[in-house]
Amino acid sequence: MYFHHSEDRQMLADMLGRYLQQRYPFDIRNKISASPEGWSRTHWAELAELGVVGALFGEGAGGFGGTGFDIAAVFEGLGKALVVEPFLGTLMAGQALAMAAGKQDALLAEVIAGTTLLAFAHEEPQSRYDVSDVETQALPNSAGWALQGCKAVVPQIEAADRILVSARIAGAPGDEAGIGLFLVDKAAARLRGYPMVDGGRGGELVLDNTPATLVAKDGFPLIEQAIAAGIVALAWEAVAVMDVLKTTTLDYLRTRRQFGVPIGKFQALQHRMATVALEIELARSAAISAADALGQDRRTRERAVSAAKYTIGRVGTLVAEESIQMHGGIGMTWELPLSHYAKRLTMIGHQLGDEDHHLERFIALGHA
Amino acid sequence: MDLHFSPEEMAFREEVRAFLKDRLPTRIAEKVRTSKRLTKQDMAEWHAILNERGWYANHWPKEYGGPGWSVAQAAIFDIESALAHAPRIVPFGVSMLGPVLIKYGSQAQKDHWLPRILDGTDWWCQGYSEPGAGSDLASLKTSAVRDGDHYVVNGQKTWTTLGQYADMIFCLVRTSTEGKKQEGISFLLIDMKTPGVEVRPIILLDGEHEVNEVFFTDVRVPAENLVGEENKGWTYAKYLLTYERAGLAGVGGSMAAFNHLKEIAQSQRKGGRPLAEDPLFAARLARLEINLENLKITNLRVLAASGSGGSAPLEMSAMLKICGTEIRQEITSLTRRALGPYAQPFVSEALDEGFNGAPIGPDYAAPVAVDYFNNRKLSIFGGSNEVQREIITKALLEL
Numbered sequence: 001m002y003f004h005h006s007e008d009r010q011m012l013a014d015m016l017g018r019y020l021q022q023r024y025p026f027d028i029r030n031k032i033s034a035s036p037e038g039w040s041r042t043h044w045a046e047l048a049e050l051g052v053v054g055a056l057f058g059e060g061a062g063g064f065g066g067t068g069f070d071i072a073a074v075f076e077g078l079g080k081a082l083v084v085e086p087f088l089g090t091l092m093a094g095q096a097l098a099m100a101a102g103k104q105d106a107l108l109a110e111v112i113a114g115t116t117l118l119a120f121a122h123e124e125p126q127s128r129y130d131v132s133d134v135e136t137q138a139l140p141n142s143a144g145w146a147l148q149g150c151k152a153v154v155p156q157i158e159a160a161d162r163i164l165v166s167a168r169i170a171g172a173p174g175d176e177a178g179i180g181l182f183l184v185d186k187a188a189a190r191l192r193g194y195p196m197v198d199g200g201r202g203g204e205l206v207l208d209n210t211p212a213t214l215v216a217k218d219g220f221p222l223i224e225q226a227i228a229a230g231i232v233a234l235a236w237e238a239v240a241v242m243d244v245l246k247t248t249t250l251d252y253l254r255t256r257r258q259f260g261v262p263i264g265k266f267q268a269l270q271h272r273m274a275t276v277a278l279e280i281e282l283a284r285s286a287a288i289s290a291a292d293a294l295g296q297d298r299r300t301r302e303r304a305v306s307a308a309k310y311t312i313g314r315v316g317t318l319v320a321e322e323s324i325q326m327h328g329g330i331g332m333t334w335e336l337p338l339s340h341y342a343k344r345l346t347m348i349g350h351q352l353g354d355e356d357h358h359l360e361r362f363i364a365l366g367h368a
Numbered sequence: 369m370d371l372h373f374s375p376e377e378m379a380f381r382e383e384v385r386a387f388l389k390d391r392l393p394t395r396i397a398e399k400v401r402t403s404k405r406l407t408k409q410d411m412a413e414w415h416a417i418l419n420e421r422g423w424y425a426n427h428w429p430k431e432y433g434g435p436g437w438s439v440a441q442a443a444i445f446d447i448e449s450a451l452a453h454a455p456r457i458v459p460f461g462v463s464m465l466g467p468v469l470i471k472y473g474s475q476a477q478k479d480h481w482l483p484r485i486l487d488g489t490d491w492w493c494q495g496y497s498e499p500g501a502g503s504d505l506a507s508l509k510t511s512a513v514r515d516g517d518h519y520v521v522n523g524q525k526t527w528t529t530l531g532q533y534a535d536m537i538f539c540l541v542r543t544s545t546e547g548k549k550q551e552g553i554s555f556l557l558i559d560m561k562t563p564g565v566e567v568r569p570i571i572l573l574d575g576e577h578e579v580n581e582v583f584f585t586d587v588r589v590p591a592e593n594l595v596g597e598e599n600k601g602w603t604y605a606k607y608l609l610t611y612e613r614a615g616l617a618g619v620g621g622s623m624a625a626f627n628h629l630k631e632i633a634q635s636q637r638k639g640g641r642p643l644a645e646d647p648l649f650a651a652r653l654a655r656l657e658i659n660l661e662n663l664k665i666t667n668l669r670v671l672a673a674s675g676s677g678g679s680a681p682l683e684m685s686a687m688l689k690i691c692g693t694e695i696r697q698e699i700t701s702l703t704r705r706a707l708g709p710y711a712q713p714f715v716s717e718a719l720d721e722g723f724n725g726a727p728i729g730p731d732y733a734a735p736v737a738v739d740y741f742n743n744r745k746l747s748i749f750g751g752s753n754e755v756q757r758e759i760i761t762k763a764l765l766e767l
């Protein structure tokens with residue numbers, strides 16, 4: 001048993017950490033986050049140059065990583081600095097493309113080089129995390145395919161050059177069979193972008209007879225695995241955010257004085273801090289388990305992934321709320337990075353399935 | 369025991385409902401219902417309407433312009449107002465300072481300030497907290513030094529809610545550094561337009577300008593603006609806090625917010641059914657509903673025990689503050705959960721009156737996440753919930 005990153009991965013993590021510390025401090029992050037684009041092409045290019053995108057994909061796809069623990073190392077680094085750039089969409093779309101039997105090598109090479117950006121547009125306004133609830137229709141025509149429907153709350157979709165879209169070729173919403181995966185050019189798509197409450201931007205994708213290229217006819221297993229990778233990423237991002245919140249709150253308990261003593265002397269706060277620290281360790285264990293399970297059989301993988309997302313959701317709310325509370329009024333301010341970490345952590349709970357969704361899914365998978 | 373309203377109280381409730389139906393401007397109620405930003409004018413407009421009916425200072429004694437309501441009547445008014453989506457009465461002048469002046473102010477102060485609170489001439493804000501004096505309020509440092517007919521005030525207040533609108537601020541200031549910290553504090557009324565007063569905004573995590581820092585540099589305040597006796601301000605401040613906390617139970621507001629949550633849970637769908645029927649979500653809703661019902665009755669019990677006049681025993685008002693704020697926070701948390709992915713988008717302009725862009729996701733989604741984050745304040749201000757728990761056990765243990 002060994003609970004450390006391999007040497008290569010540790011090097012990558014250190015390098016990413018150094019880069020973000022020097023080039024992506026909090027005030028820069030907030031500027032990028034609130035800019036009209038909501039992300040920075042410069043940082044994207046430089047991070048790609050450092051190999052951060054390549055680390056998300058296996059050798060078969062032209063990368064040099066791609067395992068659960070590679071994803072973990074990258075997203076832990078990104079989480080620490082509250083990075084808003086489109087890594088999650090790139091990871092999920094790229095992983096699905098890599099699984100889709102060949103032909104995507106050229107595109108993936110551009111993605112890894114940082115010159116082409118991807119988004120993963122799967123969820124729909126009505127689907128509420130149900131992976132098989134796809135209403136968007138794919139209709140064959142003389143030129144190939146055309147898509148009809150709507151995709152909801154896609155992170156950083158405006159940043160993408162190509163969008164990986166799920167659409168139904170056959171069957172009814174709720175069927176796992178009959179969901180295809182398609183590539184849509186951003187230029188051909190109708191987007192409605194908007195700011196997100198935790199920084200950066202997201203958007204709705206409206207498909208109205210939109211031309212699309214078929215990537216996979218039987219897309220469900222690919223989508224499920226892409227989402228599993230996405231959840232591992234979010235779990236590690238969340239763990240990093242929680243670590244920052246923990247460190248910051250501990251510092252505050254040591255330095256803020258009321259009634260003539262550091263507030264960390266109050267047992268009421270000591271016990272709460274202890275609970276926060278303990279729960280974060282359990283969340284980290286869940287994230288490790290999910291990263292490990294990514295390469296395993298479906299049931300093992302999906303149970304571990306749902307367990308992790310449930311845990312991150314539950315613990316994330318606790319840690320976000322408690323960190324603000326233990327800071328008092330100052331924890332409520334825009335000026336303090338803390339509140340932005342708390343917002344991000346809370347919103348991770350709303351991505352790719354919430355606490356209740358994954359608890360129910362864990363139960364269902366147990367029966368399978 | 370009789371949990372039910374008497375026929376007279378029922379009749380009063382009808383009277384309140386009729387008044388709200390008749391006089392609460394639809395424009396304002398709609399803004400409250402949809403959690404849009406209220407302007408100073410919106411709030412002042414509602415205060416004026418209430419004042420015209422004699423219901424603005426509804427817990428003041430009759431001789432000062434109050435309606436002379438019983439405890440039950442005041443509770444009915446609070447709940448009905450909230451359910452009708454009336455704005456909450458801004459508490460600083462009418463609910464906080466008013467009772468202090470009535471109990472401790474001089475005749476001249478009452479004659480001067482109380483009518484101005486009623487007719488909205490003065491917008492008040494509360495200058496208690498300082499950067500170094502939050503929970504440990506008695507360690508406040510802002511000083512007031514007597515100089516002839518004036519006090520000269522130096523120091524800083526912070527977290528001053530709606531101070532950007534205020535004409536006046538009531539402050540706790542240090543007039544003595546001898547003896548116990550609590551015994552050197554005075555209660556002073558300061559005109560915000562006095563030279564040397566500077567207000568700087570603090571932006572909260574939801575991006576809103578709700579609170580401020582207020583700086584005082586050699587601010588000359590007429591000595592007649594001292595309330596009660598010098599160095600007795602702590603007594604008055606504590607008296608005021610019992611009013612602040614009881615108001616913070618916010619039962620009516622939570623009932624309205626819970627109704628809204630139930631509607632959302634009916635309209636959101638999960639697995640082909642209303643979210644309200646999802647077993648896990650239904651359990652969350654049910655727990656909340658039970659807690660809210662328990663709070664409602666507890667609130668009435670506390671009000672009944674404290675009699676008309678409205679001030680409750682310290683540990684009971686502490687209990688109400690904790691339960692009321694935690695329930696409200698849980699409602700906002702569950703509303704956020706109910707939205708699923710649509711809790712994430714945030715278009716700030718959508719909270720302005722007259723915004724007519726298409727909503728992103730359901731039309732009720734826009735304010736939900738920021739409401740949740742903003743309401744984290746409830747367990748911090750008005751005496752943090754940790755401090756409230758200290759108050760309860762201190763009173764119970766008598767160690």
Ligand SMILES: Cc1cc2nc3c(=O)[nH]c(=O)nc-3n(C[C@H](O)[C@H](O)[C@H](O)COP(=O)(O)OP(=O)(O)OC[C@H]3O[C@@H](n4cnc5c(N)ncnc54)[C@H](O)[C@@H]3O)c2cc1C
Nearest residue numbers: 266325326328329494496497502503527529745749752754
């Ligand atoms: C949105 C908002 C509006 C406000 N409006 C006003 C206003 O209009 N006027 C005004 O005067 N003030 C206002 N306040 C200030 C508010 O009253 C203070 O924030 C509050 O008293 C807590 O003080 P603090 O923020 O300095 O936190 P601190 O006192 O530093 O507390 C930090 C943490 O330590 C805990 N703690 C402190 N002492 C103890 C103890 N003895 N035992 C256990 N735990 C303890 C607290 O509970 C908290 O979790 C407002 C605050 C907010 C957030």
